[in-house]
Each structure stands twice: as C-alpha cells, then as structure tokens.
Amino acid sequence: MPATTREKLADAALRRFYRDGFRNVGIDQVLADVGISKTAFYKHFECKEDLVLLGLERHDVEAQQLFDRVTREVGGPTALGRLHALIDVVEQIIGDEEFRGCVFVNVAIEFPLPHDPAHVAAANSKRAIEKLVCDLATEAGADDPAALAHELCLIMEGAYITRSVGCEGDTIAAARRLARLAIESRCGGRPA
Amino acid sequence: MPATTREKLADAALRRFYRDGFRNVGIDQVLADVGISKTAFYKHFECKEDLVLLGLERHDVEAQQLFDRVTREVGGPTALGRLHALIDVVEQIIGDEEFRGCVFVNVAIEFPLPHDPAHVAAANSKRAIEKLVCDLATEAGADDPAALAHELCLIMEGAYITRSVGCEGDTIAAARRLARLAIESRCGGRPA
DNA sequence: CCTTGGGTGGACTCGTAGTACACCCCCCGC
DNA sequence: GCGGGGGGTGTACTACGAGTCCACCCAAGG
Numbered sequence: 001m002p003a004t005t006r007e008k009l010a011d012a013a014l015r016r017f018y019r020d021g022f023r024n025v026g027i028d029q030v031l032a033d034v035g036i037s038k039t040a041f042y043k044h045f046e047c048k049e050d051l052v053l054l055g056l057e058r059h060d061v062e063a064q065q066l067f068d069r070v071t072r073e074v075g076g077p078t079a080l081g082r083l084h085a086l087i088d089v090v091e092q093i094i095g096d097e098e099f100r101g102c103v104f105v106n107v108a109i110e111f112p113l114p115h116d117p118a119h120v121a122a123a124n125s126k127r128a129i130e131k132l133v134c135d136l137a138t139e140a141g142a143d144d145p146a147a148l149a150h151e152l153c154l155i156m157e158g159a160y161i162t163r164s165v166g167c168e169g170d171t172i173a174a175a176r177r178l179a180r181l182a183i184e185s186r187c188g189g190r191p192a
Numbered sequence: 193m194p195a196t197t198r199e200k201l202a203d204a205a206l207r208r209f210y211r212d213g214f215r216n217v218g219i220d221q222v223l224a225d226v227g228i229s230k231t232a233f234y235k236h237f238e239c240k241e242d243l244v245l246l247g248l249e250r251h252d253v254e255a256q257q258l259f260d261r262v263t264r265e266v267g268g269p270t271a272l273g274r275l276h277a278l279i280d281v282v283e284q285i286i287g288d289e290e291f292r293g294c295v296f297v298n299v300a301i302e303f304p305l306p307h308d309p310a311h312v313a314a315a316n317s318k319r320a321i322e323k324l325v326c327d328l329a330t331e332a333g334a335d336d337p338a339a340l341a342h343e344l345c346l347i348m349e350g351a352y353i354t355r356s357v358g359c360e361g362d363t364i365a366a367a368r369r370l371a372r373l374a375i376e377s378r379c380g381g382r383p384a
Numbered sequence: 385c386c387t388t389g390g391g392t393g394g395a396c397t398c399g400t401a402g403t404a405c406a407c408c409c410c411c412c413g414c
Numbered sequence: 415g416c417g418g419g420g421g422g423t424g425t426a427c428t429a430c431g432a433g434t435c436c437a438c439c440c441a442a443g444g
Contacts, residue, residue, distance in 0.1 A: 005421080021304045023215045026400065038402085040422050048401065100304060108357040109301045112213040112292060123358025130359070150354070150361040151370055158350025162342070165300040166315025167322070169342040178343055181373040197390080218431060228434085240432070336396050385444100392439070401429085408423070414416090 006044045006054065008034050013048075014055030022052065022110045027119055052118045054109060059103050066092070067132060079139035083152070083183050086133065087176045090156050092164045094171065101164035105157065117137045129153065140187050148186040155179050198236045198246065200226050206247030210295055214244065214302050244299060244310045251295055252317045258284070259324060265366065271331035275344070275375050278325065279368045282348050286355045287365065293356035297349065299320050340378040347371050 012033040016025045027048055031041055045051055067089050075085030093099065100106070108122040130153045137145035137152075159175040204225040208217045219240055223233055237243055259281050267277030285291065290296070300314040322345045329337035329344075351367040 019304070022301065023302070025307065027402090028400080030348075036421095037423055038360065039424075043400070043421070046402095050247070101301060105353055105357055105367065106301050106304075109293060109298050110213065110215070112211070113216065114300075120358075126357055132362075146361060147366065147369075150359070150363070151366045153365050154350035154354045154363065155346065157353040158346035158348070161297055161349040161353060162346045163308055165297060166312075167318075168341070169322075169338065171346065171398095173340070174343045174346050177339075177377075178346065178374060180368055181377060182370060185369075185373060219433090227388095229392055231393075231435090234433070238433095315406070384429080387444090388442090390440090393437090394435100396435070397433085399430105399432090402427100403429100404427070405425090406423100409421090411420095412418095414418105 001048070005034070005036065005040075007058065009036070009041065010051050010054035010058060011042060013051035014059060014103070016068075017052060018100060018106065019098065022107075049111075049118055052111075053121055054179075056104070056107060056118070056121045056125060060121075060128065063103075063125070064128065064132065067129065071136070079141075080183070080187055081138050083133075083140050083148075083187070084137050084179065086136075086152055086156065087159075087172065087179050090159050090175055091172050094160065098162065102157065102160040105160065126153075137186075140183075142183075142186045143188075144186065148182060151182045151186075152179060155182065197226070197228065197232075199250065200347075201228070201233065201236060201308070202243050202246035202250060205243035206251060206295070207341050209244060209247070209302075210298065210312060211290065211294060214240075215301075241303075241310055244303075245313055248296070248310070248313045248317065252313075252320065255295075255317070256320065256324065259321065263328070268308055271328050271333075275325075275328050275340075275379070276342055276371065278328075278348065279351075279371050280362065282351050282367055283364050286352065291356065294349065294352040297352065318345075329378075332375075334378045335380075336378065340374060343374045343378075344371060347374065 009030060013025075013030045016029060016033070027038070027041065030051070031038060070092060071082040071085040074088040075082035103111040104122040104125045108119050111118040111122070113119060120154045130149055133152050133172035134145050142148040155175050155178050159171050162174075163171045201222060202221060203209045206223045207218075208225070219233065220228070222243065223230060228229050250334060262281045262284060263274040263277040266280040267274035278381040296317045300311050303310040303314070322341055325344050326337050326341035329340040334340040347367050351363050354366075
C-alpha cells in the first residue's frame with residue numbers, strides 16, 4: 001500500500017519506533033530499510049519526528065478501519081453486538097506476536113510534552129476512537145452513551161497496557177468480563 | 193528524605209524524566225538541580241539510565257506504601273472495603289497537578305526493549321502491585337482472586353492512561369463504577 | 385600524616401541529528 | 415532539442431549530548 005517514498009519512510013519508521021522506541025532507533029536504520037540516502041530523506045521530511053506524525057496519521061486510518069471491520073464482522077448488525085465486539089478488536093490487536101502496546105499511547109508517552117505535535121496527534125487519535133465507541137453506544141440505546149464509551153475505552157487501554165507490560169493472567173478474559181458488565185449495566189440489562 | 197547524593201540525584205532525575213521524558217532531559221539539567229558536577233555524577237552512577245533504576249526502586253517503595261496507607265484509611269478494616277478503596281488510591285494519584293501517567297508504565301514504554309533493566313524493573317513493580325491486590329482479593333473471599341486482581345489492575349491502568357492521554361470525561365467515575373461491578377460480581381455480591 | 389571519599393573544572397571522544405554542496409538522471413513540456 | 419524540476423547520490427560538515435580522562439581540592443579519621 002505504501003505508494004510514495006514518503007509513505008514508505010513513515011511506515012518503516014513507525015514500525016521500528018514502535019518496536020524499539022523512538023530514542024533507540026537511528027534514522028540510518030530507517031534509511032537502510034527503505035534504501036535511501038540521508039540527503040534524499042531530508043528532502044521528504046524536516047526532521048525525525050515528522051516521520052512519527054505521518055506514521056501516526058496512516059496508522060490512525062488503519063486502526064479506525066480495523067475497528068469498523070471487526071466490530072461489524074464479529075458483532076453483527078446490531079449496535080449492541082458491535083459494542084461487545086470491541087473486545088474482539090482488542091483481542092486481535094494484542095494477539096499479534098509483535099504487539100507492544102497501543103501505538104498512540106506509546107507515542108504519547110515517548111513525546112510527553114503536551115504541545116509536542118506527536119503527542120497531540122496521538123491524543124487526537126485516541127479521542128477519535130472514543131468518539132466511534134460513543135456513537136455505537138448511542139445507537140445501542142445506552143442510558144449514558146458518553147459514560148459507557150469512556151468506560152469501554154478505559155477497559156481497552158487497560159487491556160493494552162496490562163498485556164504489554166509484564167503480565168501473566170488472561171487479559172482478554174478480564175477485559176471481556178468487564179466490558180460485559182459495563183455494557184449490560186448501561187444498555188437495559190435490566191429492562192424494568 | 194533523600195539522604196545521600198546518590199538518592200538526591202535519582203529523585204531529581206526521575207522527576208524530570210517523568211515530566212519531560214527521558215530523551216528530552218539532559219544529564220546537565222539533573223546535575224544543575226542537585227548542584228553537582230558531571231565528574232562527580234559519574235562517580236555515583238555508571239550511566240544516565242542507572243538513574244532511572246534507582247529512581248524506580250525508590251518510587252516502588254513509596255507507591256506500595258501509598259497503596260497500603262490509603263486503602264487502610266479509606267477502606268477501613270475489611271478487605272472488601274480496601275478493595276473498593278483502590279480507586280481512591282487511583283483518584284489521589286491522578287488528582288495530582290503534575291500527573292503524567294503511571295511512572296512504571298511510562299518507563300516501560302520509554303525503554304521498550306524487553307531485556308532492558310529499566311523495562312524489567314518497571315514490569316516487576318507492576319507485578320508487585322498486582323500481587324498486593326491479589327492478596328486483598330483473597331482476603332475478601334473473592335471467588336477467583338487472581339482474576340479479580342487482574343481485572344482491578346486493568347481498570348487502574350486504564351484509568352491512568354485514559355486520564356493522561358487527552359481525555360475529557362470523568363475517568364474516576366468510570367473507574368469506580370467498573371471496579372464496583374467487578375468486585376460485586378466476584379465477592380458474593382449475590383449471596384444466593 | 386597521609387589516605388580515602390566526595391567534590392571541582394576543563395578538555396577530550398564519539399554517536400547521531402541535521403546541513404551544505406556538488407552532482408546525477410530521467411521525464412515532461414515548450 | 416533542450417531546459418527545468420523532482421528525486422536521487424555521496425561526502426564533508428556542524429551541533430549537541432553522553433560519557434571519559436586527568437589534575438586537582440579539601441575535609442575527616444585511623
């Protein structure tokens with residue numbers, strides 16, 4: 001899919017940054033991956049950090065597509081089903097051999113200064129996903145869609161972290177159980 | 193409390209690293225904080241990263257004490273009360289003006305290589321906290337204490353992240369609600 | 385007394401981000 | 415046919431931060 005050199009660079013860079021950390025990856029490694037010279041690189045990007053920006057932008061699109069696709073495939077036609085399927089999205093993401101935490105969160109933490117463009121971009125992507133969840137929650141008739149979305153996103157974040165930083169224990173089972181409790185308690189689980 | 197120069201250095205360093213990120217903080221800034229020369233510094237530590245190790249070690253002690261103290265003060269004498277009070281610990285932590293996420297998680301992400309000593313130390317601290325929670329869950333008579341502990345820790349992690357990376361929404365309310373659901377569903381909330 | 389621990393200062397190496405310059409080649413449009 | 419622009423090369427450069435080295439200082443204690 002990466003058509004232009006610019007995109008190839010951003011994708012290769014984000015892969016490495018994600019795996020080894022921004023700090024631990026030299027630009028030269030990325031250049032070698034793509035097979036380009038430093039001079040050429042700096043005609044495409046102003047600085048190393050800009051690789052992250054474009055990388056995130058592209059990853060953001062992919063992530064939202066993944067959410068959309070998996071919730072539809074697993075959750076079926078109803079919004080309620082799709083809400084439950086959020087955990088299947090999570091399961092797919094953390095099931096990856098190379099999973100190392102949520103890309104957005106990692107970037108937000110590696111660029112902690114609040115006004116850092118990379119930090120802002122990562123935070124925006126997170127918010128966009130919460131928005132998607134909120135729309136689903138609304139459609140599912142939750143009593144307080146924003147609150148349910150916040151709860152479900154909290155669970156997803158928790159699952160990513162719990163899985164990526166030294167856990168034993170069945171994270172997916174925990175996440176699914178919590179999500180079920182949250183959804184049932186907000187979506188007419190008690191149709192009085 | 194920091195008695196020795198070594199400890200002063202580690203504490204000052206961890207503060208800065210936590211706030212601005214390891215990458216963004218020069219050793220010189222830490223040296224200036226403590227008022228010591230570079231040469232003297234390298235008589236105390238082998239490298240910049242070792243600051244993180246000692247800093248984490250000290251923070252680990254503090255964090256466990258905080259958990260212990262707050263759960264006792266807020267949760268009262270019963271293990272069940274203390275389990276609920278976990279969220280009060282979280283509330284206190286994320287209520288801090290300078291809160292920027294969980295220190296351990298941030299370090300684990302800033303040092304993503306699995307065998308990096310800092311990564312390992314951070315992961316161990318996380319596990320230690322889950323162990324504390326598990327003990328509480330056992331004492332509270334949870335049907336599956338390990339699972340409950342995993343769920344509660346997942347909620348805590350989720351709360352830290354959700355709060356630190358660009359959220360609106362009442363994170364504490366969400367965490368408390370999820371924790372209550374989880375605890376009730378595992379601790380004879382339905383004494384049939 | 386003189387050794388040891390903690391401290392200073394300054395000059396050094398080295399790795400990596402980023403710049404500057406001179407050059408190449410291919411395609412497209414005038 | 416040719417000229418210009420986009421994308422590419424290589425090499426040599428600056429800048430900065432981590433970490434080393436060396437010579438030195440001073441106070442406390444056996």
